[in-house]
Amino acid sequence: MLPVCRSTRHCAASWRSIRSSPTIFQNFPDATGDTIGPNNWQRIQGMVGENFLQRVKSGHTVQIKAPKTYRHIKEYTDATERHSGKVRLGANGELQGYVAGQPFPKVDTSDPQIGQKLAWNFFWRWLGDDYKTGGAVKGGKIIRSAIEKDGAERRADLVSYFIFPRTRYNSDPRPAIPGYEHIDYMQLRVDSYPRDAAGTTTLEIRYADPGRADDLYIYLPSIRRIRRATTTQRCQTLAPSEFNLDDINSFTGKITDFNYKYLGDKKVLANLSQEELPFKRKTGDYLPLEEKWEVVDTYVLEITPKDSSYCYPRKLLHLNKVTYDTHWTLVWDKRGEYWKEQFGMFTPVKLADGREVWSVGDVTIHNVQNGRSTIVTSTRAYNKGYPASLFSLSTLENIMRGGSIE
Numbered sequence: 553m554l555p556v557c558r559s560t561r562h563c564a565a566s567w568r569s570i571r572s573s574p575t576i577f578q579n580f581p582d583a584t585g586d587t588i589g590p591n592n593w594q595r596i597q598g599m600v601g602e603n604f605l606q607r608v609k610s611g612h613t614v615q616i617k618a619p620k621t622y623r624h625i626k627e628y629t630d631a632t633e634r635h636s637g638k639v640r641l642g643a644n645g646e647l648q649g650y651v652a653g654q655p656f657p658k659v660d661t662s663d664p665q666i667g668q669k670l671a672w673n674f675f676w677r678w679l680g681d682d683y684k685t686g687g688a689v690k691g692g693k694i695i696r697s698a699i700e701k702d703g704a705e706r707r708a709d710l711v712s713y714f715i716f717p718r719t720r721y722n723s724d725p726r727p728a729i730p731g732y733e734h735i736d737y738m739q740l741r742v743d744s745y746p747r748d749a750a751g752t753t754t755l756e757i758r759y760a761d762p763g764r765a766d767d768l769y770i771y772l773p774s775i776r777r778i779r780r781a782t783t784t785q786r787c788q789t790l791a792p793s794e795f796n797l798d799d800i801n802s803f804t805g806k807i808t809d810f811n812y813k814y815l816g817d818k819k820v821l822a823n824l825s826q827e828e829l830p831f832k833r834k835t836g837d838y839l840p841l842e843e844k845w846e847v848v849d850t851y852v853l854e855i856t857p858k859d860s861s862y863c864y865p866r867k868l869l870h871l872n873k874v875t876y877d878t879h880w881t882l883v884w885d886k887r888g889e890y891w892k893e894q895f896g897m898f899t900p901v902k903l904a905d906g907r908e909v910w911s912v913g914d915v916t917i918h919n920v921q922n923g924r925s926t927i928v929t930s931t932r933a934y935n936k937g938y939p940a941s942l943f944s945l946s947t948l949e950n951i952m953r954g955g956s957i958e
Contacts, residue, residue, distance in 0.1 A: 583847065589613040599820045599847075601880060601893030603920050607839060617844035620825045622875060622910050624654075625903075627721035628678045632657050641665055645808050646762040647672055652719040652727060654876075659851075667812030670853050670871060675807055677876035678909070680934035681723040685712035687933025688901050688911060693744060694930045695830060698792040701923030703836025706792050709745035712930075713957070714738070717940050718760065722903070729940045736760050738943035742957060748774075753951050755943065756797075762808040771948040778948050787863035793926040794892065794919045801912075802869055802878035802894060803855065815852040820870050822848040822879035823897040826913035830929040831897070838916050838925035843897065849873045850880075864891075875910060885921075892919050903934055 588596050593608045600608075608614065624632075631653030638649040639656065645668045647655060655676055656669040663669065686694035696708040717732035736758040743752040751773040758766050768781040786797040786805070798805045823845055831840040850870040857865065866884040871877070881894040899913040911932040918925045947957065 583616040584618045586616045587613050588616065596821055598818075601882060601895065601918070602890065603893055603918055604839075604895070612839055614821065615844045616821075617846055619846040619848060620900075622824070624678055624874075625721070625907060625909060628653055631719075631721065641668055641672075642762075644762065645812075647807075650676070652721070661814060661817070666814045667853060668807075670814060670851055670876075671807050671810070671812045671855070674803070674853070674869065674871055674876045674878070676719070678721075679714070679716065680909075680932075681720050682713070682715040682936055682938045683932040683934045684936055684938075685714070685912075685930045685932050686710070687936065688931035689829060689929055694928060696793060696929075697830075697927045698794075699836060699838055699925040699927070705836060707745070708743065708749065708792065710741060710743045711957075712742075713740045713938060713942065715938055715940060715943055722935050723937055732940050734760050738940070740943055740947065740957065742951070751951060753948050755945065755948055757943070758806070762806070766806065769945060769948060771952055773952075776952060778945065778952065793928075794917045794924055795926055795928070796863065798864070799881075799892075799894065799917060802881045802896065803867065805855075805857075809858055811856045811858060813854040813856075815854050815868070817873075818850050818852045818870060819847050820850050820879050821845040822872070822895075823913075824848070824910065826897040826899040829899065829913055829931055830927065831914050833927075838918060838927055840897075840914070848879060877910070877912070890920055892917055894918070899931055901931060901934070909934060 583595065586595075588608060590609055590611055593605060596608070596614070597605060623629075631651070633653070635651040635653050636655060636657050638651070640648045642648050653676070655672045659670070660666065684692075686692060689695060693709045693711050696710065698706045698708070714737060716737050717729040717735050718727075720726040720728060738758070739754075739756045741754040743749040751771070753771040755769040756766060768786075769778055770781050771778045789796050823843055826843060828842070832842045833840055850872055853869045853871055855864075855867040855869065864883050865886050868880075868882040869878045870880040872879060877898060878896060881892075882890070883892040883894075885891040894915065894917040896915040897913040898910050900908050901911045902908055911934070913929070913931055915928045915930060916925060942957065951957070
């Protein structure tokens with residue numbers, strides 16, 4: 553059985569300090585080469601999830617390494633410089649005048665709209681023109697390991713394809729695919745293992761119009777039907793795991809459906825150069841054994857839903873100040889109890905022209921309340937040149953007839 557926080561109140565206690573003093577870790581000294589464990593865990597208090605910290609108190613150790621830095625690719629930087637000056641927020645927090653690049657490169661933490669602007673910077677962070685999640689994993693698939701509280705594990709394999717049809721930086725046609733300028737992104741997800749889930753396919757379409765709901769379709773092999781799903785199903789757990797649709801990439805909710813509050817700058821432990829995929833761990837446990845950690849500067853962004861029935865009443869993202877990727881994601885339930893903590897590691901990958909960019913590596917989510925964890929190895933292959941027509945009901949129908957995507 554995995555040790556977890558003895559109570560959700562205990563887990564939540566040290567995180568209350570975030571609300572009142574979000575910058576208390578700004579002066580963290582250089583710790584490169586240091587090992588943090590049961591005798592000096594206080595040095596990383598507040599820099600990791602509370603359950604992770606409890607494991608360090610109980611004997612787990614983490615080693616600190618020198619930070620790895622990245623720069624955006626030139627095309628993304630050029631687009632930011634060319635277009636960001638025209639971007640504004642509308643009355644309901646919608647993005648106006650956006651073309652490509654980072655919407656708000658000049659961050660003013662005294663700006664009353666800073667929370668909403670950080671959320672849009674997160675949404676439009678560089679993610680290539682398209683990508684295959686799992687495309688840079690050995691075997692070409694996402695590996696998902698669901699770990700029960702007693703240590704039992706279940707594995708699932710899947711692939712996921714993303715395309716951004718209206719923000720094209722490297723792939724023709726540029727700057728947008730004709731006829732798809734009204735779409736922010738499209739995603740296909742196909743399960744391949746275990747056998748009883750093989751062939752289950754999800755198609756999601758996110759529209760630029762803030763008033764238009766997402767399209768979400770699911771092909772279920774068990775009934776050989778394609779069903780249109782409601783947006784409320786975004787909260788349903790993707791069994792067998794602790795993720796739901798809006799946990800993918802830490803947060804994939806529609807930006808205008810939520811409220812955002814900037815809580816301050818914060819240093820956290822992260823890993824931008826994961827050494828092994830998947831990371832080494834003990835069977836039945838989610839802790840990485842040999843990976844080293846960096847001290848990274850982040851913005852802390854609080855997300856609360858406008859719809860009171862939404863599953864997560866409070867979520868915190870810790871956004872990398874350069875990449876806007878999320879290193880730690882913390883979730884509370886409707887009772888105000890600490891619920892889930894998620895950390896993502898990243899790893900360098902290369903584009904076809906040899907340039908190095910960053911990709912998510914292993915992502916881990918731990919449910920503090922039930923003791924279950926899920927680890928997803930999901931390194932991406934970028935700019936694969938997928939046609940927009942791939943992301944359609946025709947693809948789901950082809951899979952229903954026994955076809956495949958690749």
